[in-house]
Amino acid sequence: MSKLLKLLVFPVLVSSCGATIEQPFHNYHEIKDRIIEWNQLFIQSEEYYLVYFYSEKCGHCNEIKQDILNYYFESVAKMYFVCADYEVVTGPKADLKGIDKLDEFYIFGTPFLLEVKDHKVLDYYAGPSEILGFVSI
Numbered sequence: 001m002s003k004l005l006k007l008l009v010f011p012v013l014v015s016s017c018g019a020t021i022e023q024p025f026h027n028y029h030e031i032k033d034r035i036i037e038w039n040q041l042f043i044q045s046e047e048y049y050l051v052y053f054y055s056e057k058c059g060h061c062n063e064i065k066q067d068i069l070n071y072y073f074e075s076v077a078k079m080y081f082v083c084a085d086y087e088v089v090t091g092p093k094a095d096l097k098g099i100d101k102l103d104e105f106y107i108f109g110t111p112f113l114l115e116v117k118d119h120k121v122l123d124y125y126a127g128p129s130e131i132l133g134f135v136s137i
Contacts, residue, residue: 026069028054028081034072036080038087042100042119049078052131053112055085060128061111068111071135084110096121 028035036044041051052068054061072079082088084107091106099105100120107114108126113134115122125131 026066026073028056028069028083031069031072031081034080036082038082038089039102040080041082041102041105041114042116044078044080044116046078048115048117048122049080051080051082051114051116053082053084053088053107053110053114055110056083057085058110064111064128064132067132067135075135084112093126096124 036051052072054065054068056062089106090109093108096105098120105121107124111126111128111131113125113131115124125134
């Protein structure tokens, strides 16, 4: 192979070997049938499901938005979304496990991910690092 041909082919081979596959870009309008109201948290029909609380105005929510939506589209777990810009109750950090009544439940802020099993809080994740730790399992 001539030196000129090697110089032309080698960079193409190297760049194609290190290529990354881009994740699709998603928006919340794609999941509008999965967006629920605050008062619907504990009344979903599934035995186990996730609820993700987000705010369109939250910088941390926007940072992990694609990770969350990619997880939703790739996961087998049922997942719902609550826009925390409306009717969401916030409070101090506390143990929320086992809560099954809406008037006893609140979130610490956004983003917030909730695991619900048998209509009770199984576990919860507050902030980007905890949530990304869960969805990357």
